[in-house]
Amino acid sequence: MSGLTLHLDVERWRRHLRSEAAATPGLVPVVKGNGYGFGLRRLAEEAALLGVDALAVGVADEVAEVRDVFPGTVVVLNPWDAANPTAVELAEDPKVLTTVSRLEDLAALADLETRPRVLVEVLTSMRRHGIDPSQLDRVALLLDRVKFEGWSIHLPLDEQGRRAETEGLARAALTAAAGPLWISHLPPADAQDVVAGLAAPGEAPAPLRLRSGTRLWLGDPGSRRTTATVMDVHAVERGQRVGYRQRKAPTSGYVVVVAGGTSQGVGMEAPTSASTLRQRAVALAGGGLEASGRALSPYTVDGRKRWFLEPPHMQSSQLFLPAGVTPPERGDEVPVELRLTTATVDRIVDSAAP
Numbered sequence: 001m002s003g004l005t006l007h008l009d010v011e012r013w014r015r016h017l018r019s020e021a022a023a024t025p026g027l028v029p030v031v032k033g034n035g036y037g038f039g040l041r042r043l044a045e046e047a048a049l050l051g052v053d054a055l056a057v058g059v060a061d062e063v064a065e066v067r068d069v070f071p072g073t074v075v076v077l078n079p080w081d082a083a084n085p086t087a088v089e090l091a092e093d094p095k096v097l098t099t100v101s102r103l104e105d106l107a108a109l110a111d112l113e114t115r116p117r118v119l120v121e122v123l124t125s126m127r128r129h130g131i132d133p134s135q136l137d138r139v140a141l142l143l144d145r146v147k148f149e150g151w152s153i154h155l156p157l158d159e160q161g162r163r164a165e166t167e168g169l170a171r172a173a174l175t176a177a178a179g180p181l182w183i184s185h186l187p188p189a190d191a192q193d194v195v196a197g198l199a200a201p202g203e204a205p206a207p208l209r210l211r212s213g214t215r216l217w218l219g220d221p222g223s224r225r226t227t228a229t230v231m232d233v234h235a236v237e238r239g240q241r242v243g244y245r246q247r248k249a250p251t252s253g254y255v256v257v258v259a260g261g262t263s264q265g266v267g268m269e270a271p272t273s274a275s276t277l278r279q280r281a282v283a284l285a286g287g288g289l290e291a292s293g294r295a296l297s298p299y300t301v302d303g304r305k306r307w308f309l310e311p312p313h314m315q316s317s318q319l320f321l322p323a324g325v326t327p328p329e330r331g332d333e334v335p336v337e338l339r340l341t342t343a344t345v346d347r348i349v350d351s352a353a354p
């Protein structure tokens with residue numbers, strides 16, 4: 001069957017997952033969107049194998065996909081919203097931990113009979129979601145009417161000043177109310193230093209919950225490779241019109257049709273465009289059809305990345321191969337570089353299995 005395949009050395013990948021878990025105090029695996037290329041359910045199963053007690057999903061609607069394979073708490077990262085019926089229902093679900101990022105939402109949740117489980121998100125320099133640190137005293141007044149399970153701090157990826165920012169926000173939060181700190185994107189050692197530094201003499205530091213997605217699931221690139229099936233190969237003559245756009249082939253060569261198109265996220269990752277003169281010269285020498293604005297494809301044939309003949313189609317892509325290159329055969333698998341946070345593969349196979 002043709003398609004995009006993720007060849008995963010499952011044993012090696014799991015060794016990486018276990019070593020990340022061991023190195024990350026209070027690890028909370030993040031599972032959201034396309035499931036980092038693996039799918040939400042698969043990652044929820046792996047999180048269950050790791051033995052962690054909490055898993056984070058992005059949005060309320062993702063809870064249903066993981067809840068029956070993950071036995072612990074499911075945290076919803078996107079802020080609770082009274083206009084989202086799923087979120088409203090889940091706020092009263094004992095398995096679900098709701099993130100709140102506006103005072104009025106916290107007040108609404110505090111009014112429920114069920115005392116929902118909540119994390120309160122503090123606004124960081126990302127300016128995405130969260131309650132402004134100046135309002136945390138008003139948060140504290142509402143916390144005895146919910147099950148308050150900690151503060152959420154989501155930092156920018158940028159390393160500069162990240163630790164100092166965490167320290168300031170965590171201090172403000174812990175001053176308003178004691179509770180665990182749920183933090184993203186701070187190295188474990190820094191996070192541990194911060195909570196240790198904030199603890200009063202003789203007191204235990206606040207419990208740490210460190211969320212991790214990309215680094216956990218995709219942090220060992222050597223554990224995987226991705227390939228695409230060659231679906232067709234056509235020899236073409238110089239000047240012959242080819243593709244949707246009916247451009248002329250500049251040299252004789254081959255049109256290679258490979259699995260993977262825009263619907264699977266191929267070409268959505270800003271393929272390197274040949275913008276410099278040197279790149280254009282290289283494109284011409286390599287038999288690129290039109291040296292201006294061509295895009296190098298993520299597909300490797302005969303040892304090199306090849307040029308797209310034209311932008312990827314919905315479920316396949318056409319590549320141009322100049323004469324002299326050994327063309328692949330229909331049914332061959334060729335390497336394709338995919339960014340797994342935007343791509344969808346058709347299957348995952350255990351590459352280490354006999």
Ligand SMILES: *Cc1c(COP(=O)(O)O)cnc(C)c1O
Nearest residue numbers: 030077154184211212213214215
């Ligand atoms: C997505 C997300 C993460 C995980 O981010 P990665 O960069 O994939 O590790 C962590 N925290 C929050 C709040 C998120 O939304």
